[in-house]
Amino acid sequence: MRSQGTGPRLLVVAGGPRSTASSRHRLWHYRPFLEADGVRLTWIEYGGGRPGAPPLTALRHRARFLRRLLLESWGHDVVLVQKVLPPLALVRAWQRLGARVVYDFDDALHEHFSWGESAAVAASRKRRFDRMLAAADHVVAGSPPLAAYAREKARDVSILYPALERDRFADGQAEGDPEAPVVGWIGNRASQAYLGRIDAVLARVLADHPRARFLACTAPRPGLSPELDARTDFAPWSETAERDAVASFDVAVSPLGDEPWSRSRGGRVSVLLSLAGGVPVVASPGGGLEELDAAARADGIEGGLLFASNAGAWEAHLRRLLGSPAERERRGRAARALVESRLLADVQYPSFRRAVLGDAVSGGEGRRVSSGEHGPERPAGRAGGR
Incomplete structure (x- = not known):
């Protein structure tokens, strides 16, 4: 063309x-x-x-x-x-x-x-x-x-x-019930394997928040443990579904593998989309996220990204965010500010x-x-x- x-x-x-x-x-x-x-x-x-x-x-x-x-x-x-x-x-x-x-x-x-x-x-x-x-x-x-x-x-x-x-995220997030938070993940078929790394942590944390849900925007439906699958909503991926999913997230997660292919990849688009929607993200390190976060902190913007390298860190971050609507709100503002300053x-x-x-x-x-x-x-x- x-x-x-x-x-x-x-x-x-x-x-x-x-x-x-x-x-x-x-x-x-x-x-x-x-x-x-x-x-x-x-x-x-x-x-x-x-x-x-x-x-x-x-x-x-x-x-x-x-x-x-x-x-x-x-x-x-x-x-x-x-x-x-x-x-x-x-x-x-x-x-x-x-x-x-x-x-x-x-x-x-x-x-x-x-x-x-x-x-x-x-x-x-x-x-x-x-x-x-x-x-x-x-x-x-x-x-x-x-x-x-x-x-x-x-x-x-x-x-x-x-x-x-910019236009895609101009309206921010839809209002939801702060006592029924949504933990969200966006990925493709290949990246579904990484969910297995935090399956048990997600199931354990959600068990202590009976009204919380896990939303996976991907295709096909991922294979999860019975405990996590019972708390999971599935949105088949499309550009529209991705946008709508982000608008419903209260917290986003982005696990990765330890192999060089995963850690060196560029962008981590699903993370950036969630940040743009004003959603705090718990993520595995890699793909330039640490450098992006450091640059934002130098500009006085911090809190939208939280890094987790082991099960203990994943669980601590998720419990902290799910337990505090105010914490999610504060970190969500930082997430959006990071995107507006650097990524649009x-x-x-x-x-x-x-x-x-x-x-x-x-x-x-x-x-x-x-x-x-x-x-x-x-x-x-x-x-x-x-």
């Missing part, structure tokens, strides 16, 4: 459609701002590569994707590649024709995936990934841990966390524009999109929370 404009010609090679979280939060949320700046966009999406896809289906998707790249990827000032690894010869050809090549990633592609790929596949991907990092004119990493790895290979690296839409798309767009367009930018920081078009220019100050 192409958009009209008079500015730089930008080819976006997206790692997935809008329904893919990383593409949505790293690319799509910036699109209105690029178009408002007159950037001439060409957009090519990769439709394959999902875990569990039949090999023949994945092969067909790759062939179709490569064909589009070969036919439509020429004549641009900048090529932004998100997560996928195109042939290095194609990258070099873009550069020989004068294009700036920017590579964006938010997964630890140099690590062995946690869902059971072979060592040979992981090693092959790491070699291709390292070559892409070295070839790119600029690399955008989704977290400080990912940036640290990229700097070993790449000539120029910046960090951008996932971008959130209109706040991050100038940095995104500089990182991607580089010298193709002709002056200024880009036009701010007005409130009548895509949301208010400055944070409205509402903190959400209940």
